[in-house]
Amino acid sequence: MTAPHNRALTEDGVSAKTAAALRAAMRRLFDGKPQHTDGRLTKENLRREAHVSRATMNRATPILAEWDNHVGEHGATTPGEARRDDEITQLRRKLAEKTRESMITNRRLEAAAIAIAALHHDNTQLRQELAANGGRVTPLKRHTTR
Numbered sequence: 306m307t308a309p310h311n312r313a314l315t316e317d318g319v320s321a322k323t324a325a326a327l328r329a330a331m332r333r334l335f336d337g338k339p340q341h342t343d344g345r346l347t348k349e350n351l352r353r354e355a356h357v358s359r360a361t362m363n364r365a366t367p368i369l370a371e372w373d374n375h376v377g378e379h380g381a382t383t384p385g386e387a388r389r390d391d392e393i394t395q396l397r398r399k400l401a402e403k404t405r406e407s408m409i410t411n412r413r414l415e416a417a418a419i420a421i422a423a424l425h426h427d428n429t430q431l432r433q434e435l436a437a438n439g440g441r442v443t444p445l446k447r448h449t450t451r
Contacts (some may be wrong), residue, residue: 319364324368327355330351331351331355331372334346334354334383337384340354341356342354345381346382
């Protein structure tokens with residue numbers, strides 16, 4: 306024989322106290338201000354946050370429907386997770402921009418290295434020609450203007 310229920314059930318299928326606890330827990334989780342869980346938007350966290358049993362929570366079908374509707378509309382990320390995801394997206398954009406800048410700089414450095422190598426080659430040849438001529442330098446005539 307089961308004991309008679311001393312608590313009146315609300316339209317939520319649970320006592321008014323339990324319904325209030327579940328709704329308060331839902332608000333805390335949706336606002337990103339959990340008190341008793343890690344804040345992830347899971348029904349297990351809702352149950353723990355409200356300090357009710359799984360069976361009691363499962364009897365509160367209208368409240369669970371509200372939960373499902375909210376999670377369906379807003380996603381299962383908490384405000385903290387959304388901020389983290391936004392920050393990751395911004396950091397990825399910055400990384401892509403810096404990578405692009407680095408590639409441009411590397412191309413410029415490679416072009417400069419090629420130019421320097423060509424100049425070094427020319428300089429070496431000129432020095433060899435100078436040595437072959439006995440080190441004599443042929444002066445250029447000065448151009449004078451009047």
